[in-house]
Amino acid sequence: xxxxxxxxxxxxxxGKLSDAVRASVHSWWRLxxxxxxxQLVRATDSVPANIAxxxxxxxxxxxxxxxxxARSSLREAQHWLxxxxxxxxxxxxxxxxxxxxxxxxxxxxxxxxxxx
Numbered sequence: 001x002x003x004x005x006x007x008x009x010x011x012x013x014x015g016k017l018s019d020a021v022r023a024s025v026h027s028w029w030r031l032x033x034x035x036x037x038x039q040l041v042r043a044t045d046s047v048p049a050n051i052a053x054x055x056x057x058x059x060x061x062x063x064x065x066x067x068x069x070a071r072s073s074l075r076e077a078q079h080w081l082x083x084x085x086x087x088x089x090x091x092x093x094x095x096x097x098x099x100x101x102x103x104x105x106x107x108x109x110x111x112x113x114x115x116x
Contacts, residue, residue, distance in 0.1 A: 005055040010105040011048050014070070017099065018044040020092035021077075028089055036087070040080035046073035047102065054109075064113040071106045074099060 005011050021044045025037035047070045054066030078099050084091055092098075 005052040008051060008055070010102060010109065011051045013098065013105070014044075014048040014051060014074075014102050017092070017095065017102065018048060021095060024089075024091050024095075032084075032087065032089055036080050036083050036089070040077060040084065043073050043077035043080060046070070047077065051106075060113045064110055067106055067110045067113065071103060071110065074103050074106065078103075 018041075022041050025033060025041055028037050050066045050070035050073060054063045054070070057063050057066065078096065081091060081096050081099060085096070
């Protein structure tokens with residue numbers, strides 16, 4: 001298994017979700033891409049990026065801060081997933097459930113860095 005952020009299951013799952021969301025958004029109509037799709041892709045891309053950035057900090061306080069930023073981006077992505085579903089746009093199967101589980105994993109990381 002890879003070391004560092006690449007070995008974190010939460011990073012791997014967030015990256016897979018991000019890639020799957022981008023592939024789905026690619027098939028949307030232009031208006032939907034520019035109104036919700038770009039926001040959704042940016043938000044999902046931000047989650048694993050901030051997890052990776054967190055692992056670059058030696059201070060647990062700074063690590064927790066970036067995990068919180070990742071969680072905030074995930075919450076934004078959850079909003080856009082809800083909007084996309086309401087607009088009947090194609091999404092990866094189970095995307096909302098996967099986002100929820102990634103959020104739980106981020107919550108655990110935040111708790112662990114704040115306790116240490």
